[in-house]
């Protein structure tokens with residue numbers, strides 16, 4: 558047992574070494590650039606054995622920071638092997654985009670402050686202070702951007718404009734909205750004439766992963782289409798929100814923001830400062846506004862579609878991620894834990910499925926439509942710990958790490974068979990494996 562564990566630690570580190578690009582790390586060969594929340598998870602894992610590299614991983618995210626404070630969800634490197642690359646995004650159209658660097662045009666879950674705070678715990682005092690000083694202003698600017706540009710109702714909940722911002726790209730609640738969007742003429746024709754097939758020839762993901770584990774060509778076009786509309790508006794938030802295609806208060810994103818605000822306040826304190834008043838107020842507001850995403854009928858959280866004002870009542874594992882906020886009532890937490898432990902929903906042989914198994918959208922192999930993701934498990938495990946569910950957290954950590962030891966460092970896994978799926982040698986699976994090992998009982 559110990560031998561297996563040790564060799565797995567070496568293998569996990571080898572994955573992070575193989576995907577290294579100097580100061581930052583790609584998610585996998587299939588994703589040859591830098592992603593925002595991936596780098597945060599990667600830094601958390603790296604900090605278990607190389608906290609200095611972990612600090613660089615976080616700081617390298619600020620290269621891509623826009624003048625308005627936004628941290629983009631992708632910073633492009635040199636590789637040309639990614640089909641939605643710099644020519645697709647054309648971030649240079651925005652006057653806010655950084656000089657000499659190509660990025661995407663919107664963000665991803667706001668984990669940097671949280672990851673920075675965790676990394677700092679593993680550095681020496683002097684190193685931690687220097688690192689946090691380097692990071693602090695950039696983090697404040699990012700949180701301010703989130704509230705200034707995306708707190709649409711001014712109630713403290715940040716709204717997202719695309720499912721890629723949740724990091725759960727094709728999750729059913731969002732796909733419902735994506736599929737109902739009014740298509741531009743070119744897309745309506747492609748759909749009408751059933752012409753999406755040839756796109757498969759250009760999809761670089763299909764070279765590495767069977768199409769049955771990915772999303773359809775038509776869905777790929779439907780996901781790309783709003784980006785083209787935002788590009789036309791030069792990624793100007795006001796212009797985008799004036800005629801929004803998608804405007805959603807995400808349960809997962811706001812729960813993570815609550816935890817990240819707490820980390821930012823801790824960083825400020827460590828630097829002998831106080832979090833600026835505007836951010837303190839917003840942080841408190843987000844905590845109380847989160848409750849408006851609770852659905853009393855089904856006892857779970859949902860995201861709110863701001864175009865209709867209604868909750869999107871399609872279940873996904875994001876409801877369990879709300880535990881990560883650390884701020885919900887013990888009654889709600891209890892209900893979520895019961896939901897999680899229900900074998901007909903989330904407590905499968907290899908939990909946690911990204912969609913409950915009794916949902917009509919559940920598919921055990923398809924990207925975000927059923928498979929188990931290690932980053933989601935990690936978030937839920939931290940949430941369980943914050944709310945005092947230590948045995949459940951250890952159990953989920955044990956199941957997750959054993960699944961990885963059995964199958965390897967997949968991008969995602971079948972919640973029924975534990976088989977690894979998607980890209981192989983996936984960085985956050987390796988990184989979070991290292992972090993979760995410490996929780997295994």
Ligand code: GLC
Pocket residue numbers: 584588592594595723724725726
């Ligand atoms: C996919 C995932 C997203 C991740 C990215 C890189 O787009 O859905 O969460 O950040 O791949 O790994």
